[in-house]
Amino acid sequence: MGNAKLEWTPKGVSRQSYTLPVNFSWDYQELSQDETERERALDGTLRSYSRGLKQRWLLKFQYISPAQKDQLTIIKQAQTDIDFFRDAGGAKTFTGVWTNDLDFREVTPGAWSGTIVLEEI
Numbered sequence: 001m002g003n004a005k006l007e008w009t010p011k012g013v014s015r016q017s018y019t020l021p022v023n024f025s026w027d028y029q030e031l032s033q034d035e036t037e038r039e040r041a042l043d044g045t046l047r048s049y050s051r052g053l054k055q056r057w058l059l060k061f062q063y064i065s066p067a068q069k070d071q072l073t074i075i076k077q078a079q080t081d082i083d084f085f086r087d088a089g090g091a092k093t094f095t096g097v098w099t100n101d102l103d104f105r106e107v108t109p110g111a112w113s114g115t116i117v118l119e120e121i
Contacts, residue, residue, distance in 0.1 A: 004059075005088035010078040018071055019088045054120040055094050057084065061104070062113045069104050069112040076102045084118055094120045 007017040037049040061072075075082065076098055086093040096118040104114030 003088050005085040006075060007083040007085070008075060008078055008080050010080060018075065021068060055096070056120070057096070057116075057118045059116040059118070060113075061115070063107065063111040064113070066110060066112065069114070072104065072114075072116065073102060081121060082118060094118075096120045 003020050005019045009015045039047055041047055081095050083095050084093045098116055099119045100117040104112045107113045
């Protein structure tokens with residue numbers, strides 16, 4: 001499997017892409033959220049409103065370069081939908097939104113760690 005790729009379109013700018021220089025597959029989780037609403041009526045019957053399952057990816061980055069951290073910061077600051085490609089040369093995996101705060105921190109001089117949570121829209 002090749003490296004992952006992110007594509008996005010910042011407001012007022014043409015479409016941009018960034019291929020992650022390190023293969024993230026060692027540090028990711030693929031989850032599906034059950035967004036079905038369930039509640040009990042007064043008589044005790046269960047009401048369920050079904051919604052489709054959506055993907056949620058947790059990408060963990062450890063000891064990345066300042067250049068990669070800066071590029072990921074630019075993507076976060078764009079505040080736009082992100083097309084996620086699990087393999088840069090393959091088909092789009094899904095379109096999502098970066099939902100967690102920018103949490104990259106310097107763990108040793110010149111090395112950064114943090115996470116990206118992408119949730120399918």
